[in-house]
Amino acid sequence: MEAGTPGGISVQDEAVDKSNFKKCNQIAFYRRQKLLRPGKSLYRVLLDSVTLSDENVKFQIIHEGNKVLLQVEIYEIEGNIFRLKIDEASPLRPRYKVPDVLIKEPTTQRLLISHKEAGILVLSSVNEDYKLRVTANPFQVELQSKGETVMSVNSNGLLYFEHLQPPPSDRYTQNEEALFLFVQEKQEDLGLWQEKFGSFLDIKAHGPTSVGMDFSLHGYDHVYGIPQHTETLLLKNTSDGDAYRLYNLDIFGHKIHEKIGIYGSVPLLLAHKPNRTSGIFWLNSSETLVDISTKAVAEHTPSRSAAETAKQRAVPLTDVRWMSESGIIDVFLLMGPTAFDIFKQFAQLTGTQALPPLFSLGYHQCRWNYEDEQDVKAVDAGFDAHDIPYDVIWLDIEHTDGKRYFTWDKKKFQNPRKMQEHLRKRKRKLVVIVDPHIKVDPSYILYAQAKEKGYFVKDRNGQDFEGICWPGSSCYPDFTNPDVRKWYADQFAFKTYKGSTNILFVWNDMNEPSVFKGAELTMQKDAVHYNNWEHREVHNLYGFYQQMATAEGLIRRSSGKERPFVLTRSFFAGSQKYGAVWTGDNTAEWSYLKISIPMLLTINMAGISFCGADVGGFIGDPEPELLVRWYQAGAYQPFFRGHSNMESKRREPWLFGEKNTQIIRKAITERYVLLPYLYTLFYRAHTAAEPVMRSLWIEFPGKMETFDVENEYMLGKQVSYSLQFDLNIFEVLHDKKKTQKLWEPFCLGFVFLQIPVFQRGGTVIPLKTSAGKSTEWMIDISYELHVALDAEACAIGELYVDDGHSFQYLHKKQFLYRKFTFHKNILSSSLVRLKILQIDTNIKEIVRKSTAYLRDKKDKSGDLQVCNTWSVYIF
Numbered sequence: 001m002e003a004g005t006p007g008g009i010s011v012q013d014e015a016v017d018k019s020n021f022k023k024c025n026q027i028a029f030y031r032r033q034k035l036l037r038p039g040k041s042l043y044r045v046l047l048d049s050v051t052l053s054d055e056n057v058k059f060q061i062i063h064e065g066n067k068v069l070l071q072v073e074i075y076e077i078e079g080n081i082f083r084l085k086i087d088e089a090s091p092l093r094p095r096y097k098v099p100d101v102l103i104k105e106p107t108t109q110r111l112l113i114s115h116k117e118a119g120i121l122v123l124s125s126v127n128e129d130y131k132l133r134v135t136a137n138p139f140q141v142e143l144q145s146k147g148e149t150v151m152s153v154n155s156n157g158l159l160y161f162e163h164l165q166p167p168p169s170d171r172y173t174q175n176e177e178a179l180f181l182f183v184q185e186k187q188e189d190l191g192l193w194q195e196k197f198g199s200f201l202d203i204k205a206h207g208p209t210s211v212g213m214d215f216s217l218h219g220y221d222h223v224y225g226i227p228q229h230t231e232t233l234l235l236k237n238t239s240d241g242d243a244y245r246l247y248n249l250d251i252f253g254h255k256i257h258e259k260i261g262i263y264g265s266v267p268l269l270l271a272h273k274p275n276r277t278s279g280i281f282w283l284n285s286s287e288t289l290v291d292i293s294t295k296a297v298a299e300h301t302p303s304r305s306a307a308e309t310a311k312q313r314a315v316p317l318t319d320v321r322w323m324s325e326s327g328i329i330d331v332f333l334l335m336g337p338t339a340f341d342i343f344k345q346f347a348q349l350t351g352t353q354a355l356p357p358l359f360s361l362g363y364h365q366c367r368w369n370y371e372d373e374q375d376v377k378a379v380d381a382g383f384d385a386h387d388i389p390y391d392v393i394w395l396d397i398e399h400t401d402g403k404r405y406f407t408w409d410k411k412k413f414q415n416p417r418k419m420q421e422h423l424r425k426r427k428r429k430l431v432v433i434v435d436p437h438i439k440v441d442p443s444y445i446l447y448a449q450a451k452e453k454g455y456f457v458k459d460r461n462g463q464d465f466e467g468i469c470w471p472g473s474s475c476y477p478d479f480t481n482p483d484v485r486k487w488y489a490d491q492f493a494f495k496t497y498k499g500s501t502n503i504l505f506v507w508n509d510m511n512e513p514s515v516f517k518g519a520e521l522t523m524q525k526d527a528v529h530y531n532n533w534e535h536r537e538v539h540n541l542y543g544f545y546q547q548m549a550t551a552e553g554l555i556r557r558s559s560g561k562e563r564p565f566v567l568t569r570s571f572f573a574g575s576q577k578y579g580a581v582w583t584g585d586n587t588a589e590w591s592y593l594k595i596s597i598p599m600l601l602t603i604n605m606a607g608i609s610f611c612g613a614d615v616g617g618f619i620g621d622p623e624p625e626l627l628v629r630w631y632q633a634g635a636y637q638p639f640f641r642g643h644s645n646m647e648s649k650r651r652e653p654w655l656f657g658e659k660n661t662q663i664i665r666k667a668i669t670e671r672y673v674l675l676p677y678l679y680t681l682f683y684r685a686h687t688a689a690e691p692v693m694r695s696l697w698i699e700f701p702g703k704m705e706t707f708d709v710e711n712e713y714m715l716g717k718q719v720s721y722s723l724q725f726d727l728n729i730f731e732v733l734h735d736k737k738k739t740q741k742l743w744e745p746f747c748l749g750f751v752f753l754q755i756p757v758f759q760r761g762g763t764v765i766p767l768k769t770s771a772g773k774s775t776e777w778m779i780d781i782s783y784e785l786h787v788a789l790d791a792e793a794c795a796i797g798e799l800y801v802d803d804g805h806s807f808q809y810l811h812k813k814q815f816l817y818r819k820f821t822f823h824k825n826i827l828s829s830s831l832v833r834l835k836i837l838q839i840d841t842n843i844k845e846i847v848r849k850s851t852a853y854l855r856d857k858k859d860k861s862g863d864l865q866v867c868n869t870w871s872v873y874i875f
Contacts, residue, residue, distance in 0.1 A: 019198075021249065021260060021520050024242045028191025029210035030289050033160050033323045038214075041138035041157035043070070050121060054110050057123055060089055061139045068163050074132060074141075076125050077106040080336065081345050082132065082143065084153065086211075086329035092164040095209065096327045096537040098285050101544075101574045103351045130335065143333060150278055151333060152216045158321055160212035161329070167207070168193055200519035203460055203526045205534070212323040213331065215280055220271040221294045221316035222707045224695075225279075227606050228264040228571075228583070230256050233598035233695060233710035235269075235292055243289040243323075248540050248570045250514035250521050252585050253619050256595050263512060263584045264571035265540045266606035269320060270342060274702045279334030279342045281349065284324040285540045285572065291321040326537050339698045340690065346607050347689035350574040353609045354551075355686040358804030359429055359775045360505075360565045360580070360610075361678055362391030363668050364641035365652070366431075369398035372412035373419045379652060380426060384773060386654040388665050389672045391774045393423070394431045394507065394643075403471035404444050405434045406497050416499035427776035429503045431565070435510040436479070436546050439471035446491065450477060455484045457535070458528040465527045467515035476513055476523065479545035480538050481530035485552065492553030502558065505565040506550050511543035512570045543570020544578075551578040561806055567639075571608065580610035580639050588617030588648070593630050597723055598710040600637060604691035609682065611693075612639030621649050624656045631664045632755045635671040636721045638678075638692045667755060672771035676783060676799060680766065681716040683800035683817075692716065718763035718797065722756040762790030764797025764820040764827075775804070787822050795822040 024030050042064045049060040056075045062068070069089035076082055083106070087095060114131070115122035121134040133142040141153040195202045217223070223235045226244055238244065238259070246265040254262050267282040269290070282288065296314035322331075334345040365383070370376050376393055383390045401407040408416045420430055438447050438456075450456055456464040456475040464475050478484050494500055515523050525536035547568040554564035566579035575581060583599050586592040596613035603611045615634040616622045622630065631653070634640045644651055653664040671678075684690045691698070694714045696706035712722040759765060765786045772778035787795045802808065802815035809815040819830045 018255075021251065022197060024245070024289060026197065027287070027289070028189075028195045029162075029208065029287075029325045030243070030323060032162075032190050032192075032208065033158075033210060033212045036158055036160055036212075038156040038158060041140065041154055041159055043139040043154070043159055045072075045121070045134060045136035045139050047116065047119070047121065047136050050113070050116070052111070052113055055108050057111050057113070059121075059134075061086075063161075068161070070161055074111065074123065075106070076109045076111050076130075077332075077348075078109055079345055079348055080130070080334070080341065081106070081348070082130070082333040082335070084141070084329070084331050084333065086159075086161065086213075088161070088163050092166070093206070095164070096286075096533055097330065098283050098327070098541070100548075101283065101285075101541075101572065102349055103574075103577075106349060143335070145276075145335065145337070149218050150276065150335065151218065151280075154214060155216045156214045156319060156321075158212060158214035160210065160323070162208040162210050164209060165207050167205075197519055200524070202519070202524065202536075205460065205526065209326040210324060211284075211327060211329050212321065213329055214319060214321045217271045217278065217318040217320065219276075219315055220273050220278070220318045222273065222697075223269055223271045223292060223294075223318055223320070225266070225269045225602060225605050226290055227266050227602045228262050228599065229259055229602075230254050230262065230595050230599065231259060232257070232708075233601055234708045237294055238291045239293050243291045243321075246288040246290065246540065247520075248512040248522075248543060248572075250510065250512050253587055254585065256591050263569045264543070264575070264581060264603075266571070266573045266575075266603075266608070267322070268346060268573060268606050270339070270605055271318060272339065272697060272701065272707065273316075274704065275337075277336040277339040277342050277701070279332075279336070279346065280320065280322075281332040281334060281346060281573070282322045282324070283330040283332065283573070284322075284327045286325040286327050286537055287539065288322060288324045291319075291323070293319045293321075295319075326534075339701060343605075343607070343689040343691060346573075350607060351577040352687065352689050353576040353607065353682065353685040353692075354579060355563065355682060355809070356580070356610055357563045357565055358675070358679060359391045361638075361675055361682070362640070362775045363389060363671060364392040364394060364431070364639075365390050366394035366396070366641055366643040367650070368396040368644070368646040370395060371398075372409075373414070373416075376419060377422060380423065380428065382652055382654060384426075386661060386665065388653055388661075389668055389771045389773055389777075390428070392429045392431055392505075394433075394641075396433050396646075397435070397470055398646075399432060402439065404439050404441070404446070406446060406491055408499050413499075417501060420501045420503055424501070424503050427774045429505060429565075431505045431507050431567070433507045433509055434550065435470065435508070436476055436513050436542070437467070437469040437471065437474035437510065437515075438477065440466060440473040440475055441471075447475065449487070450475065450484075453483075453487065455481065455487060457523070459524070460526040460528060462528070465523065467513075467523065468517050469510060469514060476515075477546075478529050479542060479549055480533070484530075485545065485549035488546075488549040489553035489556055492550070492557050494557060502562065506554065506567075508543065508546050508550055508566060508568040508570075511546045511568060513542050540572050543568055544572040544575050547571070547575060547578040563805060563807060573607070576608045576610070580612075581608055582611060582639060582641065583613040585618050586614055588620035588622035588626065590626055592617055593626065593633060594711070594723070596633070597713065600693055601695045601710065601713055604638075604693045605695070607689070607691075609685040609692040610638050612637045612641060614641060614643040616642055616644060616651055618643055619645050619648070622651070624660050627651065627656060628660050628663050628667075631667045633721075633723055635667040635755070636674075636715055636719070636757060638682075640671060669771040670755065672775070672778065673767050673769075675775065675778070676766040676768060676801070677716070677719070679804075680798060680800040684716070690716075696720075714760075718760050718765055720758045720760065722758075759786060759788040761788050762795050763788055764795050764822060766797065766799040766820075785820060785827070787827070789822070793823075793825075796820065 043061045046060045051058045056073045058073050061070050071087050071089045073085040109126050112124045114124040119136040123132040131144045140155055142149050143151045192208045193204050242259050244259045245261040247261040248265055251262050269280045271278045297317045299313050299315045334342050336342050401409055441447050455477055457478045459465045466473055512522050523535050527535040529538055547566050550566045551564045568581055571581045600611050615630045616627045654661045681692045685692050696709045699714050700706045714720055767784050769782045769784050789795050797820045800817050821828050
């Protein structure tokens with residue numbers, strides 16, 4: 001929603017001020033780590049410390065300079081995953097290890113020691129496809145697949161580990177060297193025990209604790225992932241500039257093509273080359289920076305002759321350096337070998353996308369703010385009057401009583417239950433905002449309870465941390481505490497949340513957390529959480545935990561029967577288990593529409609399929625062509641919401657003239673017709689970890705011309721969407737040919753009257769025959785199948801159907817899952833799984849209708865054919 005701005009200041013006037021946010025050279029632990037240059041590592045393996053168990057291989061490494069010992073653990077996890085953990089051998093106190101993100105402790109496989117001599121330790125996997133070659137001096141690990149080195153660890157010698165130390169006051173009395181180091185710190189401003197940024201002072205009670213490691217990806221020069229940044233799909237070389245920053249921040253009107261972290265963080269990086277995809281999952285929730293360097297190196301072949309060596313070819317090598325402020329090194333090496341294997345491996349660790357309720361895949365209408373009950377009813381009626389489908393209307397912070405969440409403004413929303421019953425009769429839903437900050441007000445029951453129970457985050461002096469946010473002075477629930485999460489979930493009970501009903505769902509915003517007038521507009525790093533952990537350790541988890549508690553609250557209020565819908569702005573690895581995310585406070589400019597595609601593709605790669613960008617841009621007033629084009633783009637993205645700032649002009653879809661209303665109506669209608677296919681894709685995301693929205697290279701992994709394409713993408717395996725701006729020409733990728741340019745004859749300026757969407761040859765897509773007023777209105781609307789034949793005149797597809805709202809699909813296996821095959825002019829349907837017999841009757845009707853459709857519409861010419869609103873290309 002809206003950014004961190006003090007009360008009384010115009011939001012429009014509060015554009016992003018870069019001076020509020022750190023550049024990399026202003027981050028102390030980054031400066032310290034960058035003092036370590038690539039070279040021979042100062043760590044060596046103590047080979048006599050190696051121990052082997054059914055679970056892992058352990059050994060110690062020693063720093064040749066300060067003689068500090070680190071404990072290394074290597075695990076092989078089922079499914080081509082390796083885990084490397086490095087911690088202090090004997091820390092002064094336990095270091096933070098990220099909880100709750102992994103869905104369970106991974107199942108391990110026994111590694112075998114196949115070689116141990118002459119400073120080399122070779123570990124073999126059970127199936128012998130993989131070997132880990134550990135070099136003792138200097139410490140280095142090579143991960144090999146069938147003799148080929150895929151990835152190496154610490155090959156540049158950049159392993160960095162700051163061990164816990166006594167406070168300086170204790171050290172002064174011990175020796176003069178400690179005093180000298182402290183004075184040196186002052187001179188070089190290394191920020192070991194305290195760090196200043198502007199007027200803010202960060203006191204580090206436990207001193208410097210940062211960790212870092214480098215990884216070399218052999219043969220790779222295309223890397224992706226590590227959302228969230230307003231950057232290109234293909235990650236850039238950072239050698240001459242700032243590193244990619246993973247630190248959740250509320251940046252209003254974030255700029256394009258910057259590597260500063262914004263609202264969410266997923267420390268997952270993917271590397272791809274034509275014959276393999278690999279991944280690195282760096283499990284650390286403190287502030288993290290990622291440096292990337294791609295270069296060409298001579299191909300290494302030991303058996304090469306001198307003449308051959310002179311002619312050896314250069315191969316790409318990408319070095320990735322991870323640096324985190326605190327915690328331990330806990331990294332998962334995902335070996336693929338395909339992109340879909342990587343997605344499954346990551347989901348095996350962090351969970352799959354929650355299956356959303358069907359209504360949430362419809363169109364959402366939002367604004368900061370719809371004024372009152374009458375405004376809500378008028379907007380709702382406007383959609384019907386203009387024959388535009390929609391499912392959900394949203395209420396922003398102004399609906400509450402003085403920004404007190406779980407309450408209603410008594411004048412503007414006098415009877416919220418009655419308003420919701422009105423929406424229910426029209427088969428629509430309501431979403432309200434619930435931010436994490438709680439107004440400091442002893443008469444506010446939520447504040448009073450949390451205060452009494454000690455449920456707020458503390459400052460470094462043990463008092464409740466107070467920051468300024470929308471209500472003014474606010475405190476922040478400590479969601480890292482499981483008791484706080486349970487208490488927070490209880491607030492969504494109908495008896496507690498007065499005026500709420502079961503058609504009310506939730507939007508978690510400002511949960512980075514946003515703190516006006518705070519350092520970088522967020523919480524002080526020296527604030528203290530549950531179990532005495534500092535905020536610096538858990539910062540990137542704060543929004544993750546709020547969404548977890550909110551989703552649990554919505555499930556609990558239905559006694560575990562109904563699926564929740566929760567949208568969050570801040571997220572972390574594993575957030576997919578709890579709902580949806582969006583890209584935050586974008587701007588009504590063409591460049592923001594363009595950048596939304598790579599941003600969403602990157603979030604999908606990181607396991608979060610349910611994502612979208614505010615249609616039209618949150619900040620400012622879009623020109624009509626931009627708004628229309630954004631609706632056409634949003635209609636083919638997983639989460640589809642129109643949203644705008646309170647100082648933007650009203651922009652309901654019918655306010656821009658009949659011609660534009662007609663195009664927007666068509667785009668939204670196409671979305672609703674497409675819902676059977678989209679819902680099936682979400683079922684695949686939920687069960688098989690397949691991203692709903694995916695880059696072309698994922699579907700065409702051997703075609704290098706797709707590796708940096710970010711204005712065209714696949715919706716599932718079967719539909720391609722193309723976003724164009726400057727030409728009325730776009731390209732369609734062939735399975736066998738390269739590309740073919742097509743001219744779209746239905747253009748008005750930059751706005752396509754017909755959305756440039758293509759169906760892949762050899763596929764069957766389930767659709768509804770028409771749209772209704774909302775998803776609930778469409779239950780009885782017939783299905784149809786669109787078939788695009790491949791070169792052999794064949795096609796396959798599938799359809800998943802359940803009741804669209806409950807957990808019956810999970811608990812009682814009540815769903816239908818069918819596969820369709822078209823071969824030799826015959827369409828057949830096979831049952832994958834069925835429990836709902838009445839839907840099976842409808843499927844027979846689908847097959848009958850589809851056969852008629854094929855008889856009437858099929859085109860064997862192999863050229864472009866247009867079916868209803870779809871451009872169907874026969875490859």
